[in-house]
Amino acid sequence: MRRLRMGMIGGGPGSFIGPVHRIAAELDREIELVAGVFSSDAGRSRAAGESYRIDPARAYSDLPAMLAAEKARGDGIDFVTIVSPNHHHLPAARAALEAGIPVMSDKPATATLAEAKELAGIVRRAGLPYALTYTYSGYPLVREARARIAAGALGVIRKVVVEYPQGWLSGAAEGKQAEWRVDPARAGEGGCIGDIGVHAFQLAEFVTGLRVTELLADLGTVVPGRLLDDDCSVLLRFENGARGVLLASQIEVGELNGLRIRAYGDKGGLVWRQEEPNTLTLHSLDGGTEIVRAGTVLLGPDAAARTRTPGGHPEGYLEAFANLYRDFAGLLRGAPAPLLPGIEDGLRGMAFIATAVAASRDRAGWVPFDI
Incomplete structure (x- = not known):
């Protein structure tokens, strides 16, 4: 079985996420990875191609050139992965899909909800695979948590708390990775809510299997002069009546990447933390606690199939990304990938961002959430 050939859009010199996607x-x-348009600057695109060790002739200066050249090759790309800032996502995905090339995209799907709705139409018309790298849905113990809840281990879900604290934007946004995230022209209408809040939202729905139906949002811009939110508090209500809390912040000094989800039902509760991703803690109503470790016989079939090392040999961020790419490779080869985030997840994510931004700005109180 030959390897699938990937073309990358973005990921030029100084990129953090481009190399992550390539490794995963x-x-x-x-x-x-065999080709890419890594930067809008031809020289920087060539330099990135050299760093990725691809054929210099396949480090292109613009997207139309890459799509045309790769379509003409007998060994052309099988799909593209989009790792550029949010405002590039729609035009890049549109160009690829209309050229008949499947797409894997970094989240969020687009910069705005209107763009996401446009993209959804393009995906449906193209009839080609499209997926989003909501990274945390690739962790084995996140999938184990989802499976346990689906099997009724916690009973009826009553409460969901998801937190995503960071501190790296507590001061001036300096450097390539920070600058575009606080720029509405490149990031879109949401700052922190669009960068990490949407991850927390997707994780809450993914793990519980429940959809949010209402929310109450308080988004703040704490750092003086910043144009987008950097601190977010959102109350949630789920379709079964469960209540939830979503906290996301990039100004909590000392925090690194502290994503955590807690879910509580009428029979028990569970906790998973991204900074300790190989441990899932489950509590039962009788006071007992079960500690589930990655790489052990306690895992269900989906989590076990996405674990690469024996227990005690930690897996993490890169392997979670790789699980999504494994799912996508299977999808391209005709296998089902029911847990791989797609355009519907992209639509819900963008609707969450837009609804939270508008509700907070207008001080609207509880607002319906439906997409």
């Missing part, structure tokens, strides 16, 4: 995609030797 190639981890299981099912995919190989």
Whole structure:
């Protein structure tokens, strides 16, 4: 079975997420990065191609050139991955899909909800695979948590608390990775809510299997002069009546990447933390606690199939990304990938951002959430 050939859009010199996607995609030797338009600057695109060790002729200066050249090759790309800032996502995905090339995209799907709705139409018309790298849905113990809740281990879900604290934007936004995230022209209408809040939202729905139906949002811009939110508090109500709390912040000094989800039902509760991703804690109504570790016989089939090392050998962020790419490779080869986030997840994510921003700005109180 030959490796699938990947083209990358974005990921030029100084990019953090481009190399992450490349490493993750190639981890299981099912995919190989062979081409890319890594920057709008031809010289920087060539430099990135050299760093990725691809054929210099396949480091392109613009997207139309890459799509045309790769379509003409007998060994052209099988799909593209989009790792550029949010405002590039729609035009890049549109160009690829209309050229008949499937798409894997970094989250969020687009910069605005209107763009996401447009993209959803493009995906449906193209009839091609489209997926989003909501990274945390790729962790084995996140999938184990989802499976346990679906099997009724917690009973009826009553309360969901999801927190995503960071501190790296507590001061001036300096450097390539920070600058575009606080720029509405490149990030879109949401700052922190669009960068990490949407991850927390997706994780809450993914783990519980429940959809949010109402929310009450308080989004703040704490750092003086900043144009987008950097601190967010959102109350949630789920379709079964459960209540939730979503906290996301990038101004909590000392916090690194502290994503955590807690879910509580009428029979028990569970806790998972991204900074300790190989441990899932489950509490039962009788006071007992079960500690589930990655790589052990306690895992269900989906989590076990996405664990690469024995217990005690930690797996993390790169492997979670790789699990999404493994799912996507299977999808391209005709296998089902029911847990791989797609355009509907993208639509819900963008609707969450837009609804929270508007509700907070207008001080609207509880507002319906439906997409």
